[in-house]
Amino acid sequence: LLNMLCDIMADSCTSMVSDLYIYLSIIYLSIILSIYLSIHTVTLHHLKAGGSTFILKSTVAALGRPFCLGMLYDCRRDQLVPGLTLWDHEDLKNNIREKPQNYSDFEIIASESIEDKSQALKVEASLKASFLSGLVEVGGSAKYLNDKKASKDQARVTLQYKATTKFQELSMYHLGRGNVKHPYVFDKGIATHVVTAITYGAQAFFVFDRSVSEKEDHQDIQGNLKVMIKKIPGLAIEGEGSLNMEDKDIANVKEFSCRFHGDFSLQKPPSSFQDAVEVYQNLPTLMGVHGENTVPMRVWLLPLTVLDSTAAHLIRQISIRLVQGVQRVLEDFSELEMRYSDALRTATAHQFPQVGKKLKSFKQMCLLFKLEFQQNLAKKLQSIRGGGEEEAALAEILMKKQSSPFNSENLNVWMDCKEREISILKSFTNMMKNTKIIPSQNGLHEETLSAEHAVCFIFTSLGSAEPYLSALSNYLKVSIKPDDPQDPHAHDVEKEQWYLSKQVFDTLREKKGVSQHRVQDQPSGGF
Template sequence: MASGPMEVAALGRPLSLGMLYDRRKDSFIPGVTLWDKKSLSKNLGIDPKPLTDLKFSSSDSLSSKSNLLDVSASLKASFMGGLVDVGGSAKYLRDTKSSNQQSRVTMFYSETTRFEQLTMSQLGLITYPQVFDQKTATHVVTAVLYGAQAAMVFDRTFSDKENKQEIEGKLNVMVKSIPSFSIEGEGSVNMTEDEKKMAEEISCTFHGDFLIEQNPTTYMEALETYKTLPTLLKNNSNNVVPIKVWLYPLHLLNSKAAQLQREITTSLISDTEHIVEELGEAERTCNDLIRNTLTNAFSDIKERLQLFQDSFSTYRTMLLGSVGRVLPAIRGGEEQEKSLEDILIMHRSSPFSADKLNKWLNEAKTELDILSSYTSRLQGINIIDSVDLNTILFDPDVDKVVCFTFTSLKYEDPYLSILKQFVKSDTSKELDESKTFSVQYVKKLVDERRDTGISVNSFTKWFKAFNIVKLMRENLSKFRRFAEANKNEKRMRLFISATSNPSIAGSSIYLYENGKLINTQFQPTFNQPPPKGKCHLHTFIN
């Protein structure tokens, strides 16, 4: 591998000339130097480097963000493994969409001012040679490019009824129009009515190195902030931060110094990044399902999604932490790349692989979609939970309560049990300790998981059984007719509810009289009108 100087993005870290750096961990070592301050200041070269750049991105991928911040593949791997604590504009790397119902465009502004470097004659005059024996660092910072950067992230959420491509197109146009908009007297901007309406629907998140009074949160505030950015460094050239640093290998100064033995191959970093993106996609899908209004309405659905989310979050932390622990060992020559390869192989054979996560999430979405299709056909009838239902049943002004009741929402999901068991198992503990897994071990793991029924399709859920769906449609039709016939009854209440009843699959119509459950399979018929003069059910009971 290359043993010469290398460039590294600063990413908001307080890097400075003469500072020691450990490329194995991609971390700087404060308080320890090769030279004293007097030597550093005496052998310093400063050159002006005025450059301004503006870029736009409609991608939310880590790869796209890394390109904007000029992050190398190796540094990106360290970031994914949690080795790099970013700050300032580099916090943009952590800002990912939380929902699939979210369009995003980023405007990235970059400005450099000066370049500082140590002279080559200075490198050989070591003030503190004991650093080489400590072997805590592999490189020293010999040059720094200063400036400031800012990422303005514009988001626009949209509903299922809106056209995603149309929203994204309009958002792109609005963000890319910011440099061309001019702010007139009293802060007014020359916009059309459609542009003003669109601007009100756009939120902004600011990640920057610039010292500004208040971070913008709206489109109009971001527009005003953008117009001031070019003047901030001109008015105070000291308000700059390291943008990029150049590292010189210590072993070229002294052979006893620690070295970067090997780099992680680009293909393996790409594989790791692909897994991170897959996990991010699963997280967004889960977030959307949890935010669904029906999830809060039906506690059994909510409980399953929260169980999934808890296991998922634990596993992702363990997986990426394991990646972060093997990277320094590989770079330092203590382990081979295979230790990282085995972790990725084990992930793909685990219950948290993308295909299994997506399969379960798609089924959870299908379940919610079916519930939505039923509840939407009962417009004007509220969904009620067990607590509120009890309150209604004890109301002396209510004689009868009739509920369209979902009876199969509560069930034990074997896949969720597998997820929970996996993050607490011996297997995950070995992953958490970042041990090197042999090919035989990985194969054994895959075989074991296959034998324990890891498939998401290990049992048939209620909404996949045709006979259940058929009965539910019949119940829905009867309940709708009954609700319409009794909509003016003042001492009767109609609701949608969920009560677990293993003996009745899918749904049923529950009848309560005077606070007591009378019939769990109420079957209204519509043969003749009832007598007038008192509260009654417009039906006969089979």
């Protein structure tokens, strides 16, 4: 449409020789352009103003942040600017237009990906980048974005309830030429946009989890969970407070746990399926008769450069391709966090402290790297949006991560090795029945002092140094560029594992058999 307008202007300038006609043509095109900008709903528009490019950001998700009409907003940091306004409080309260916007719906979410959670909350790519970097702190129902599965042995399905009640906007009394009461605010350079309209409502997420045992099929449990959650909007609580369900279904849902993230004030958050049904039924009432308990859901932003061309503005946005790259990095870390948390919870990790110690060290280094990655990301986002750097600066961060020892492939290979090691140790301990496992040298001394005969089977390789862990540690201590040569120990992770040595493994099996034979030959007083 912008190209079409430019063509029209060019034709007009050619055909209309009179200055009057040219002047009227420009006014006509300005009116069309204003209408186009006021009704256009795409999130980002690139316009020219005073020779420099700025971006018109039309709407953003509120995400539990305390927006109000007339509030200033800095899109470079995706943060509110409290305390300063362009109008007096009384001026803001008066002449606000309002219209009802009654709507409600529910949705079932069976995915745990950042992408699907963002879509549920209508978070566009740029705001998502700010959230992933830690620039945006969410509240209310948006805390759902931070709710992650603690274990891979966990089935999860989420029920989302969403409703809107009204739409409010500023009028030309506020936005008209000469109506800004405090124009000096433009000179501060601390904001890029002003809030001109808000949709109010509320939403809630009921997150249901169920543990999945080794004997159960994860997909079957997930499917069953989804079927039961879909029934909630149509369920009723009977007079005695019991669910109107078949006995087998009631027994089934007792295994579900529930966590609640919402924009509603509850006396007690639901923790069970039945609690969730009761809360869900009361959600429309909790918003208030006239919607007085609702919160901002979606916010419309107007660039300050529309009101004053000298105001600070958003120079460029982050491409979706790079946002997706950042998203993949953090999703990989989330998956890794589940894996090492599961490994640390195993009995084997407690029985063999050397294994647990390495896992804890690995966990701490991953968390530290992730934090540094997010901090660097936050700095680059602000700089790029403000025009201080090009997008290539963000691409370099992603490239540096990929070329580091912390690349996803190496991290996951190391976890594969630890999970295999735990599985092998578990297999050996299961075969050596009636054998006491002692985790420390001090514990061994105590046991040998109280026994007449003792046969010790010692796993000597568990405490061996792992060069890959050293490579991770060294990387965190120094600043390395993407094209710098990497520590050779950052690769070939599998070659370092003791159980892949045929000699060690054969010796292990042989001595396991010898120790079992000797234990059987000992009198009952030994162990």
